[in-house]
Amino acid sequence: MLQYVLVEHPFFALTSLLYLAATLAYAVAWASPHRLPGQAGTALMVAGLALNTAVIAGRWVEAGRAPFKSLFESLVFFAFCIALLYVIFERLYRTRLFGVAAGLMTFGSMAYALTKWDAEIVKLPPALQSGWFVPHVMVYFIGYAAVAIATGVAVVQLLASRIPFVHRLTTMKAGSVLSGEPLDLDQISYDAVRFGFILLTVGLLVGSVWAKSAWGDFWVWDPKENWSLVTWLVYGAYLHLRKVRGWRGDRAAWLAIIGFAVVMFTYLGISMLPTAEESAHVYTGT
Amino acid sequence: MSAGEREARLTTLLVFGAMTIGAVAQIWIPPGPTTLVAATGIASLVVLGLSFVVPGRLRTTLSGFRFTSSLLITLAIFAILGTLILQGKPAELYRARYGAVAPLILALRFDDIFHGLPYAGLMALFGAAILASATLRWPISARRAGFFIAHVGLLISGAGAAASSMLSVRGRIDLFAGGDVAHQVRVTRNGVATGAYEKLPFELRLDQFDLVNYETEYRVGYYEKTRIVRDGVAMDDYRLKTSFDPDLAWHRLPQGDRFRLKAIYPDFEQVARLTPAAEGPPALLVTLAGRPQWLQPGEVAGTPDGSLAVAFGDQRPIPPPGYATTVLVSLLERQVIVHRADGDAAQPLTEGLALLGGAVRFDRLLPHSARGAVYQTRGREWRNPAVVVETELNGRSSETLAVAAQPRGIFLRDGRAALVFEKRDQEVKAFLSHVTARQGDDLRRAVISVNDPFEFGGWTLYQVNYNPDDPTYSGLEAVRDPGVLWVFVGFVLICIGVFYMLYVEPRLRGGGIERPAPGTTSAATL
Known part of the structure; x- marks a missing residue:
């Protein structure tokens, strides 16, 4: 399989390798007092992102449509969204601490795409030939990427209070934290969740408008719709609970992780549901 | 007992109380859209009214973040249950599928969970919570505008959904090109005909129906054998994993083998x-x-x-x-x-x-x-293409002639994979119904396709069906839904409100903590 991907899909393989290399460089930056490993991590992540963009653009041109149809295509796009948001995030918060988490998620997404290899370019059926298709998928996947990053931060937040090495990482100025200021992990995670929540809200709206224009119903209690609603409700609860005393810190971090688990189930697990056969949203090959 | 503990206890009491009352009440009241809307509306107003007259912390609890969070999680659990339990099926199916749990599912009406009274009870609490929290945060200020916009959006969406649920009519129109003119809709509910008909305020004629396929193309498909379950029976099936352009280059296959087209004959x-x-x-x-x-x-x-x-x-x-x-x-x-x-x-x-x-x-x-x-080849036009496929498996090569008109698998790895030179000409690109609608002197022609409905006379017509054996037939879905506009207006308000709350309000507050609503456990408003 590897040989096939290297020969037939070299850009896909190279993108995955760049993400893996970025992960390793970021990991080295954790332990290094120098900036170079961290800078290498950023450079590799940006290079991976650029190549990922080229993979998506190339497939878009080849297929003559947005490459969001199959699970394989969506995983490649998911990796792109995580990498894109992470690079912005790194610049915004001046920290490379979460590069390993982001790198693992981008590489993991590509690796999972490899195991679910479904590279065939399928023609778009009439139901997906809609102006809402691209915004709906894009908004949702950027939202998914945002909450994925929030989860990465939440994991570090939980580990930081339990493992001294991780705690030290959040405060040191060198390869990972560029500003030298201690990181407010709770606030960073919250920032990512609220950004993701807005996109999940817009995605839900766009999806229902599309459903109305395609089938005449804005809501049909399809399993995917229900789980998207569950996602929205869980993050809605997260945002509300932050206002309740005692629901920040570890509790909020756990809730962010639970929220992301729900997101992942909504994305990848719908085919396991007994009601999945009635869903219009299940990817083929899952 | 602290204020927080009292609030938590009251929250639990309200949520479980609403579900229990709903579960008991639906012994006599069957679930359905009307039940849901009526019960939600009445119970919302009752709870809200009680929150004003009953002494204690009912109204502050209803408007508190802990209560809202609990309610959202409970609604999420209901949404999950709705995906774990098949919805709207005959009772026999539940008995056959769920065994000993089936009576419980049927008794609690979880077979139609989103139209049942426990769900209505939760929605009633949700409505009451929105109204109660609005009364506590009144009057509207720039710092709280997001809250009001989002929650007004929720109410408008809810009202629109209620109107949609109770007042919308949907049904099917079967048309034949050049056939009879349609004057009525065969009403359906959940996709099943109710036996009722609704008169259209216009007449509708199908002038032409086009089934448009994608352009024909020839590919070398690579299939892998997979185990699938169809109708409860496990079986082997070949699934298309990837395909290749018909060119003369060597290609690597996922299982490590190679192949190439040694010769291509467009008109073999x-x-x-x-x-x-x-x-x-x-x-x-x-x-x-x-x-x-x-x-x-x-x-x-x-x-x-x-x-x-x-x-x-x-x-x-x-x-x-x-x-x-x-x-x-x-x-x-x-x-x-x-x-x-x-x-x-x-x-x-x-x-x-x-x-x-x-x-x-x-x-x-x-x-x-x-x-x-x-x-x-007789010529260069792709009329009857064939190729000679050279495969190289474990260092041994072999050649096979493959004609697209008679697609046969070239099996690899003991049948675990196969290459097929195939013609693809059956992939549907569009279903197009050319219709004419007439209402008095108003004559309109339109082309209806999936994702491009036609609105006329208060109805929206959607392309939903065709018959591969009868190219003159087209099945349309007709929908009259007075609530949908309000649902979308509400959605837009929710989006604006959420954005305002999460990004604008904190700036207006200078990033500081706002004074909590009286009596709640909150440290700041959302």
Whole structure:
């Protein structure tokens, strides 16, 4: 399989390798007092992102449509969204601490795409030939990427209070934290969740408008719709609970992780549901 | 007991109380859209009213973040249950599928969970919570505008959904191109015909129905055997994993093998060919009317118009009937005889001999020959494409002819994978219904397709069905939904409100903490 991907899909393989290399460089930056490993991590992540963009653009041109149809295509796009948001995030918060988490998620997404290899370019059926298709998928996947990053931060937040090495990482100025200021992990995670929540809200709206224009119903209690609603409700609860005393810190971090688990189930697990056969949203090959 | 503990206890009481009252009440009241809307509306107002008159912390609890969070999580659990339990199926199916749990599912009406009274109870609390929190945060200020916009959006969406649920009508219209004009809709609920009809305020005619396919293309498909379950039966099936353009390059396959197309014939034909051999019958290469052909003794080649034929034999052959002129070739005599009705003319057979002004030419004579076949193309247009596939498995290569018109698998790895040269011409691109609608003097023509409905006379018409065996048929879904606009208005307000709350309000507050609403456990408003 590897040989096939290297020969037939070299850009896909190279993108995955760049993400893996970025992960390793970021990991080295954790332990290094120098900036170079961290800078290498950023450079590799940006290079991976650029190549990922080229993979998506190339497939878009080849297929003559947005490459969001199959699970394989969506995983490649998911990796792109995580990498894109992470690079912005790194610049915004001046920290490379979460590069390993982001790198693992981008590489993991590509690796999972490899195991679910479904590279065939399928023609778009009439139901997906809609102006809402691209915004709906894009908004949702950027939202998914945002909450994925929030989860990465939440994991570090939980580990930081339990493992001294991780705690030290959040405060040191060198390869990972560029500003030298201690990181407010709770606030960073919250920032990512609220950004993701807005996109999940817009995605839900766009999806229902599309459903109305395609089938005449804005809501049909399809399993995917229900789980998207569950996602929205869980993050809605997260945002509300932050206002309740005692629901920040570890509790909020756990809730962010639970929220992301729900997101992942909504994305990848719908085919396991007994009601999945009635869903219009299940990817083929899952 | 602290204020927080009291609030938590009251929250639990309210949520479980609403579900329990709903579960008990639906023993007498069957679930349904009307039940849901009516129960939600009435119970919301009752709870809100009680929150004003009952002493204690009811209203502050209802408007608190802990209560809202609990409610959202409970609603999420209901949404999850709705995906774990099949919805809207006959009772027998639940008994067959869920066994001992089936009576509980049916008793709690979890077979229609989103129209049941426990769900209505939760929605009632949700409505009451929004209204109660609004009263506590009144009046509207710039710092709280997001809260009001989002929550007004929720109420408008809810009201729109309620109106949609109770007042919308949907049904099917079956039309045939050039057939009868439709005046009514066959009403359906959850996709099942109710037996009722709704009159349309206009008449609708199908002028034409087009099923548009994607352009035909030829690909080399790579399939892998997978285990699937269909209708409860496990079976092997080949699933398309990837495909390749028909080109001459070597391609690597996922299981490590290689293949290439050694030859491509856009308009394939197989032509018999004779080659020199150590033994076997003799053969003569004749060019007749410009077309070269090999003949063995006993065979005849003729022009399509019947004017000229060449017969080849060991002895002088008998002239084949139906030809004006025949050229008879005798191998033993090494002689060529031009046979006409008015007489024969003979001459020696030599390679390169041309007769009848070049209409017949003898190019080559083989003393012994073997018959084989040669593949060639009639032209460059892709009319009947075929390819020669060369596969290389474990270092051993083999060649197979694959004709697109007769797709067959070239099996690899003991049948675990297969290559198929295939024609793809059945992929549907669009269903187009060309319709004319008339309401009085108002005449409108439109093309309805999936994702592009047609609105007329208060109804929206959607393309939903076709019949592959009857190209004149088109199935349309007709929907009249007075609530949907309000649902979307509400959605937009929710989006604006959420954005305002999460990004604008914190800036207006200077990033500080706002004074909590009286009596709640909150440290700040959302």
